[in-house]
Amino acid sequence: xxxxxxxxxxxxxxxxxxxxxxxxxSNEGDSANAFPNHRATFSSEGRRLGYVPNRHxxxxxxxxxxxxxxxxxxxxxxxxxxxxxxxxxxLDRASGLAYVVLSYPLSITSxxxxxxxxTQRSGYVQALNLSDLSIAGDLRVDPKAADLAVSPxxxxxxxxHADDSRSLQADPxxxxxxxxxxxxxxxxxxGNAVPARLxxxxxxxxxxxxxxxxxxxxxxxxxxxxxxxxxxxxTVLSRGPSGPTVPxxxxxxxxxxxxxxxxxxxxxxxxxxxVSRTVAMFDLSDTPNLLxxxxxxxxxxxxxxxxxxxxxxxxxSKLAVPYQSPNGAALFDVATGELLLxxxxxxxxxxxxxxxxxxxxxxLFLVCEGDHYHPxxxxxxxxxxxxxxxxxxxxxxxxxxxxxxx
Amino acid sequence: MNRRYLTRFAxxxxxxxxxxxxxxLSACSSPPEASAVEQxxxxxxxxxxxxxxxxxxxxxxxxxTVASDPPSKKTGSALAGVTLRPSFWGDQVGDLLGxxxxxxxxxxxxxxxxxxxxxxxxxxxxxxxxLEPGVSDAIPFTVVNTIEALPRAETAEGNADAANHxxxxxxxxxxxxxxxxxEGTGRLSSRVPILPEQTIAEHAQYSHRVQRLIFTEKIRxxxxxxxxxxxxxxxxxxxxxxxxxxxxxxxGVLGAVLDDDAQ
Numbered sequence: 001x002x003x004x005x006x007x008x009x010x011x012x013x014x015x016x017x018x019x020x021x022x023x024x025x026s027n028e029g030d031s032a033n034a035f036p037n038h039r040a041t042f043s044s045e046g047r048r049l050g051y052v053p054n055r056h057x058x059x060x061x062x063x064x065x066x067x068x069x070x071x072x073x074x075x076x077x078x079x080x081x082x083x084x085x086x087x088x089x090x091l092d093r094a095s096g097l098a099y100v101v102l103s104y105p106l107s108i109t110s111x112x113x114x115x116x117x118x119t120q121r122s123g124y125v126q127a128l129n130l131s132d133l134s135i136a137g138d139l140r141v142d143p144k145a146a147d148l149a150v151s152p153x154x155x156x157x158x159x160x161h162a163d164d165s166r167s168l169q170a171d172p173x174x175x176x177x178x179x180x181x182x183x184x185x186x187x188x189x190x191g192n193a194v195p196a197r198l199x200x201x202x203x204x205x206x207x208x209x210x211x212x213x214x215x216x217x218x219x220x221x222x223x224x225x226x227x228x229x230x231x232x233x234x235t236v237l238s239r240g241p242s243g244p245t246v247p248x249x250x251x252x253x254x255x256x257x258x259x260x261x262x263x264x265x266x267x268x269x270x271x272x273x274x275v276s277r278t279v280a281m282f283d284l285s286d287t288p289n290l291l292x293x294x295x296x297x298x299x300x301x302x303x304x305x306x307x308x309x310x311x312x313x314x315x316x317s318k319l320a321v322p323y324q325s326p327n328g329a330a331l332f333d334v335a336t337g338e339l340l341l342x343x344x345x346x347x348x349x350x351x352x353x354x355x356x357x358x359x360x361x362x363x364l365f366l367v368c369e370g371d372h373y374h375p376x377x378x379x380x381x382x383x384x385x386x387x388x389x390x391x392x393x394x395x396x397x398x399x400x401x402x403x404x405x406x
Numbered sequence: 407m408n409r410r411y412l413t414r415f416a417x418x419x420x421x422x423x424x425x426x427x428x429x430x431l432s433a434c435s436s437p438p439e440a441s442a443v444e445q446x447x448x449x450x451x452x453x454x455x456x457x458x459x460x461x462x463x464x465x466x467x468x469x470x471t472v473a474s475d476p477p478s479k480k481t482g483s484a485l486a487g488v489t490l491r492p493s494f495w496g497d498q499v500g501d502l503l504g505x506x507x508x509x510x511x512x513x514x515x516x517x518x519x520x521x522x523x524x525x526x527x528x529x530x531x532x533x534x535x536x537l538e539p540g541v542s543d544a545i546p547f548t549v550v551n552t553i554e555a556l557p558r559a560e561t562a563e564g565n566a567d568a569a570n571h572x573x574x575x576x577x578x579x580x581x582x583x584x585x586x587x588x589e590g591t592g593r594l595s596s597r598v599p600i601l602p603e604q605t606i607a608e609h610a611q612y613s614h615r616v617q618r619l620i621f622t623e624k625i626r627x628x629x630x631x632x633x634x635x636x637x638x639x640x641x642x643x644x645x646x647x648x649x650x651x652x653x654x655x656x657x658g659v660l661g662a663v664l665d666d667d668a669q
Binding site: 033034035037038039058059073074075077079080081082110112133134135 | 492493494495496497498499500501502503504505508512522523527528531532549552553612616619620623627628630631632633639
């Protein structure tokens with residue numbers, strides 16, 4: 001072998017080995033493995049899932065409602081230390097997203113904070129990937145964000161802000177907090193959301209869309225009204241009482257709406273009033289007509305100061321209403337308004353019942369807030385007797401559950 | 407083959423072998439990810455992880471790489487095994503990059519989130535992986551929400567012991583950022599207050615009792631829960647209430663309970 005041939009051979013071997021041994025640099029081949037997603041995923045295939053935000057734990061509990069077991073408590077929120085206050089979660093199955101409203105309750109944690117002047121923080125809506133609840137994006141809204149709704153039909157999102165500090169203003173217009181509308185909701189995940197703000201009413205505490213997402217219905221706690229909004233034009237269509245009224249007697253007509261939900265068929269509206277302690281049923285017209293109202297007169301053991309929360313129609317003929325102070329629930333005949341059944345729960349069974357939800361096959365669930373310092377629960381009830389048949393502990397201060405059907 | 411040719415051949419052979427060896431060494435002597443790991447280590451130890459010119463922190467300011475014995479008093483956990491942990495920030499953050507970004511935005515002043523595809527993110531992750539196995543369980547991190555007055559010892563001897571212990575804790579937990587007590591020698595930057603004098607001066611309008619609460623609040627909440635600034639919070643796992651009280655004793659921030667009227 002000549003010297004030149006030997007040199008060439010060595011060179012080829014060295015080059016081959018060099019290529020064979022060369023490694024990707026930090027800028028090339030390792031990107032696929034950087035910060036891999038270790039999150040648990042939650043599929044609703046073949047099972048019914050429940051999503052329960054926990055306001056004082058900054059988590060969403062994911063429940064398998066068929067197995068009646070907790071799958072995970074998933075952290076949500078933006079602040080790794082402070083309470084973000086997730087209150088309600090809405091699903092956008094078409095976009096593979098969920099949205100959770102972060103309320104940032106005003107927490108006075110020290111005398112120094114008091115002296116400095118505690119300030120309100122803006123609320124946020126966080127878009128979450130439905131598969132694992134990882135954060136896809138967020139949108140800053142207004143302080144005291146309290147409730148949100150998403151229309152599956154239109155893809156719109158609405159946020160109500162129960163800003164009671166505004167209600168101290170002298171000017172009635174200045175008392176009105178915004179309804180924030182985002183169209184489409186999925187733009188939050190894309191980072192290009194353009195929110196529209198409509199001063200809707202004083203202390204709007206709950207919101208729901210009709211079946212096609214054209215109108216939003218708002219419970220206005222601070223001005224005792226039910227407001228209807230045209231979501232496309234962002235205008236108020238009507239303002240009316242949120243429950244029964246007595247002509248020429250404003251005091252007897254005071255309702256103070258807090259909770260508002262549509263029935264599963266999205267044909268009727270159920271508004272729970274804190275002061276009149278009624279649940280009022282409306283149709284879904286531009287100026288909603290009061291169809292019926294339901295009021296438990298109570299018993300000596302369970303007097304009628306119990307306050308209704310988020311109720312549900314469990315059939316065409318039965319309305320289920322959760323009550324707080326004391327803990328209880330009631331069934332009403334939808335047509336006649338007759339109280340069919342009233343039960344009480346111990347704190348161990350269900351402390352501070354907050355919301356009834358009904359599945360497509362008529363299973364009945366109740367969210368129990370707890371005392372806000374110890375874990376709450378989601379319980380399943382016998383829809384005929386309201387007896388608790390199963391219970392799943394969640395975390396601190398749950399209020400609402402959103403169900404994802406298989 | 408004459409001697410001259412042999413000498414030339416041997417010389418060429420030696421040279422070629424050297425080239426060959428160098429090529430082998432450069433190609434195979436280090437692990438494939440070594441450069442990324444090294445870049446990640448440099449990021450960990452430098453301020454370059456944030457683009458903010460106001461950033462005083464590195465990752466190493468608040469985190470050890472490997473848990474020491476006894477454990478250090480750095481506010482963040484030791485990072486060996488962090489890539490294996492299921493949650494962070496006391497279960498308040500569900501993914502590691504989210505936890506890194508929480509540090510960058512809250513303490514390091516960079517609001518531009520790192521994404522997994524960023525070169526810095528890849529290098530940092532490679533370095534963190536290189537620290538495995540470490541502790542793979544989530545690290546408890548309990549924040550005191552409501553600030554209440556911390557009692558002092560009831561005897562002079564007890565208070566002297568507390569002050570001595572407080573001096574020791576200050577050296578372990580505070581000095582790396584605030585520098586030496588009273589002088590601030592070695593502090594991270596001129597923006598970091600000299601303790602306790604500058605903080606007392608900034609809150610001179612408050613009573614001694616409230617000043618003691620302010621110190622407690624700052625240690626427990628850091629920048630969070632409405633306080634502001636960019637200091638991280640000390641959890642109960644790192645400093646007990648007694649520890650915090652001892653640090654305040656070393657500061658001389660004694661806060662007689664009934665002194666409000668005397669201000």
